[in-house]
Amino acid sequence: xxxxxxxxxxxxxxxxxxxxxxxxxxxxxxxxxxxxxxxxxxxxxxxxxxxxxxxxxxxxxxxxxxxxxxxxxxxxxxxxxxxxxxxxxxxxxxxxxxxxxxxxxxxxxxxxxxxxxxxxxxxxxxxxxxxxxxxxxxxxxxxxxxxxxxxxxxxxxxxxxxxxxxxxxxxxxxxxxxxxxxxxxxxxxxxxxxxxxxxxxxxxxxxxxxxxxxxxxxxxxxxxxxxxxxxxxxxxxxxxxxxxxxxxxxxxxxxxxxxxxxxxxxxxxxxxxxxxxxxx
Numbered sequence: 001x002x003x004x005x006x007x008x009x010x011x012x013x014x015x016x017x018x019x020x021x022x023x024x025x026x027x028x029x030x031x032x033x034x035x036x037x038x039x040x041x042x043x044x045x046x047x048x049x050x051x052x053x054x055x056x057x058x059x060x061x062x063x064x065x066x067x068x069x070x071x072x073x074x075x076x077x078x079x080x081x082x083x084x085x086x087x088x089x090x091x092x093x094x095x096x097x098x099x100x101x102x103x104x105x106x107x108x109x110x111x112x113x114x115x116x117x118x119x120x121x122x123x124x125x126x127x128x129x130x131x132x133x134x135x136x137x138x139x140x141x142x143x144x145x146x147x148x149x150x151x152x153x154x155x156x157x158x159x160x161x162x163x164x165x166x167x168x169x170x171x172x173x174x175x176x177x178x179x180x181x182x183x184x185x186x187x188x189x190x191x192x193x194x195x196x197x198x199x200x201x202x203x204x205x206x207x208x209x210x211x212x213x214x215x216x217x218x219x220x221x222x223x224x225x226x227x228x229x230x231x232x233x234x235x236x237x238x239x240x241x242x243x244x245x246x247x248x249x250x251x252x253x254x255x256x257x258x259x260x261x262x263x264x265x266x267x268x269x270x271x272x273x274x275x276x277x278x279x280x
Contacts, residue, residue: 040172040173040174040175041173041174042174043174043175043176043198044066044067044068045066045067045068045198045200045202046064046066046176046196046197046198046200047063047064047065047066047195047196047197047200048063048064048146048193048195048196048197049061049062049063049064049193049194049195049196050062050064050191050192050193050194051191051192051194052189052190052191053189053190053191054187054189055187055188055189055190056078058077058078058079059077059078060075060076060077060078060081061075061076061077062074062075065200065202065206065207067200067202067206067207068089069087069089070087070088070089070206070207071085071086071087071207072084072085072086072087072206072207073085080098081098082096082097082098083095083096083097084097084209086207086208086209087207088207088208090106090107091104091105091106091107092104092105092107093105093209093211095209095211095212095215097212100212100214100215100216101215101216101218102209102211102215102216102217102218103218103220104217104218104219104220105220106219131155131157131163131166133274134157134158134159134161134163134274135155135156135157135158135163135165135166136155136156136158137153137154137155137156138153138154138156139151139152139153140152140153140154142172143169145169145171145178145179145192145193145196146178146192146193146194146195146196147196148171148172148173148178148196149171149172149173150169150170150171150172150178150179151169151170151172152167152168152169153167153168153169153170154166154167154168155167155168161271161274161275161276163182163184164182164183164184165182165183166180166181166182166183167179167180167181168180171196173198174198176196177191178192178193178196179191179192179193180192226255226256226257226266227255227256228253228254228255228256229254229255229256229265230254231243231251231254233254234254234265234267237263237265238263238265242279243267244269244279248271248272249269249270249271249276250269250270250271251267251268251269252268252269252270252275253268254266254267254268255268257280264280265280266278266279266280267279267280
């Protein structure tokens with residue numbers, strides 16, 4: 001459950017790019033981002049509804065309420081899946097409605113809340129740094145998504161790599177991505193807002209999770225630092241596992257994704273100097 005919601009947030013952030021006007025099509029990615037951010041407002045609160053299609057014949061409907069560091073998400077998808085996530089800025093709780101299980105993550109005063117979503121500018125900067133050397137980025141038009149005016153941006157891959165072609169529709173006022181299409185290998189992911197309100201009215205208990213009667217509450221560790229380890233450590237923990245040894249692949253780093261109750265490592269590979277794949 002936790003990994004799925006993190007994946008949704010990460011996917012949304014990874015598909016975010018910025019743009020300004022059609023005249024920016026000949027600018028570099030950094031020039032696009034610098035010019036566009038001067039013309040956008042800061043978005044601190046909104047309510048949105050969007051659909052995510054992972055190409056498996058089943059769509060996931062997500063509702064999202066955001067007010068500063070507070071965030072609520074409700075997810076309903078195939079196989080009667082129903083998850084509710086509430087982050088009040090201090091505690092993150094995730095309820096699996098069908099299983100009646102709540103996972104709870106507490107933030108200490110020393111911790112930086114890792115579940116606070118980056119601003120559109122920060123997300124765009126992160127994405128552009130990943131694709132500016134491998135993609136041709138252009139503004140191809142202006143369209144309306146969920147009743148909002150957007151710039152339509154295409155990032156076309158010039159070579160094979162971690163990210164394939166991307167299409168993004170960005171809100172002209174606040175730089176929020178309202179629609180995205182990602183093509184990578186044989187995977188196509190489409191996300192599109194059907195409703196987007198930048199002046200929402202929140203209920204008093206909007207960011208309070210109502211825990212059902214009889215629900216099991218599981219306290220979870222808050223440790224997302226992902227310590228880097230050596231290959232020998234992974235061998236000791238896992239025994240036999242797959243390591244790629246092709247001449248053109250390089251094992252750049254290994255990160256510890258595990259906890260006391262869960263052993264997991266991520267092996268990060270590069271190919272010809274570019275990020276290529278992560279094997280978990």
